[in-house]
Amino acid sequence: MEKITEAINRTKAYYCVECGKCTSACPLSRFGDYSPDRVVERALIGLPVRPDLSVWSCLTCGRCKEICTYGVDYPEFIRRVRSIARDEREQGICAHGELFSVMRLLARPSAPPQKRLYWISKDLKVRDKGDILYFTGCLPYFDIVFRDLGLHTVEIARSTVKILNKLDVEPVVMNDEVCCGHDLFWNGDIEPFKRLGALNIQHIKSRGARKVIFSCPEGYRTFKLDYPEFFEFDFELLHISEFLAERIEEGTVDFRTIDAPVTYHDPCRLGRHLGIYDPPRRVLSAIAPNFVEMASNRENSLCCGTSGWTNCDSFAEEIRGERLKEGVETGAQIMITTCPKCLIHFTCHMSNRPREYNLKIVPFEVFVARAMGLEETTE
Numbered sequence: 001m002e003k004i005t006e007a008i009n010r011t012k013a014y015y016c017v018e019c020g021k022c023t024s025a026c027p028l029s030r031f032g033d034y035s036p037d038r039v040v041e042r043a044l045i046g047l048p049v050r051p052d053l054s055v056w057s058c059l060t061c062g063r064c065k066e067i068c069t070y071g072v073d074y075p076e077f078i079r080r081v082r083s084i085a086r087d088e089r090e091q092g093i094c095a096h097g098e099l100f101s102v103m104r105l106l107a108r109p110s111a112p113p114q115k116r117l118y119w120i121s122k123d124l125k126v127r128d129k130g131d132i133l134y135f136t137g138c139l140p141y142f143d144i145v146f147r148d149l150g151l152h153t154v155e156i157a158r159s160t161v162k163i164l165n166k167l168d169v170e171p172v173v174m175n176d177e178v179c180c181g182h183d184l185f186w187n188g189d190i191e192p193f194k195r196l197g198a199l200n201i202q203h204i205k206s207r208g209a210r211k212v213i214f215s216c217p218e219g220y221r222t223f224k225l226d227y228p229e230f231f232e233f234d235f236e237l238l239h240i241s242e243f244l245a246e247r248i249e250e251g252t253v254d255f256r257t258i259d260a261p262v263t264y265h266d267p268c269r270l271g272r273h274l275g276i277y278d279p280p281r282r283v284l285s286a287i288a289p290n291f292v293e294m295a296s297n298r299e300n301s302l303c304c305g306t307s308g309w310t311n312c313d314s315f316a317e318e319i320r321g322e323r324l325k326e327g328v329e330t331g332a333q334i335m336i337t338t339c340p341k342c343l344i345h346f347t348c349h350m351s352n353r354p355r356e357y358n359l360k361i362v363p364f365e366v367f368v369a370r371a372m373g374l375e376e377t378t379e
């Protein structure tokens with residue numbers, strides 16, 4: 001109970017009692033019986049966390065935090081409660097347990113060596129040491145696990161390196177990079193998260209990097225907001241969209257125009273968690289004159305429906321379907337996203353409903369690389 005009280009106090013969740021103003025904004029509440037204030041009330045009166053599945057259902061998408069006038073950090077409250085629940089050996093229902101096993105395995109000192117750079121081909125210029133490092137995240141793992149969906153997530157990494165090369169950057173990439181630990185952290189599994197973080201910081205320092213570029217919003221969020229709580233480091237952190245937006249500002253990047261109408265899905269980690277809405281739009285607007293916003297965008301963006309591979313259920317599918325319909329309603333046939341997981345969840349949803357959506361989900365980096373003449377184009 002003491003730890004729950006601390007979670008409530010640290011996140012100001014006591015304001016939630018008898019409030020519930022954000023319930024109508026919560027994507028879960030639209031399709032199921034979910035109410036943030038009720039979860040806090042149960043915790044406050046000492047009801048056990050364990051049977052309360054809503055602790056694991058929350059998408060930590062931050063829509064509630066965005067509209068809360070009391071400054072309650074509800075996603076952080078949920079993360080802390082999950083950590084308490086994990087101490088009691090409870091966990092949510094994981095859709096892809098093998099990914100968690102790999103993350104925990106990588107955190108062990110006895111972890112076998114990885115082959116995470118298999119996607120580096122001769123045309124890509126990369127280094128082992130240098131100023132600018134590209135943190136590839138879990139793309140090589142997703143590439144294998146989700147290949148049945150027709151996805152080749154390492155193309156995101158390949159496109160990112162091609163873009164950087166074109167802009168005269170030969171990034172450092174690391175075979176000993178490990179998962180950033182985002183999913184373990186948000187599922188309350190703190191010890192392996194800390195071990196993974198320590199390894200990443202140690203390896204990046206050993207390469208002499210002063211700037212780390214991310215394509216994955218979750219990795220970026222983890223380094224920017226969570227690692228500083230546990231580790232000391234002073235490298236600059238940047239999302240590839242920010243890097244590109246800077247280059248557009250300087251006038252040092254050229255794109256060919258892509259006339260097809262495109263829309264953009266804000267991933268919650270890049271958008272609401274980090275407040276990065278403009279840089280991807282600056283880049284897309286420079287490429288696509290027919291860029292069109294979805295009805296819900298920026299701070300109000302809808303969620304892809306699943307976070308940390310947990311509780312992918314019928315409500316999650318409804319949330320995904322709602323977002324994809326918004327995309328279709330724009331008239332665009334291409335929805336760009338900067339998040340590999342949004343790409344995976346949306347593609348998975350559509351693969352089970354092949355006739356329902358006339359929409360293609362395209363990774364931001366792949367789209368940009370096409371506009372720079374670095375990838376074959378289908379638009």
Ligand code: SF4
Pocket residue numbers: 013015016017019020021022023036037064065067068069070071072074
């Ligand atoms: S997060 Fe804010 S708006 Fe939502 S129930 Fe709590 S106090 Fe109310």
Ligand code: SF4
Pocket residue numbers: 025026027028036057058059060061062063064065074075
């Ligand atoms: S973080 Fe998202 S899913 Fe969780 S309560 Fe807030 S709005 Fe609902």
Ligand code: SF4
Pocket residue numbers: 095096306309310312344345346348349
């Ligand atoms: S939607 Fe995402 S979490 Fe759910 S089964 Fe598909 S890939 Fe897994």
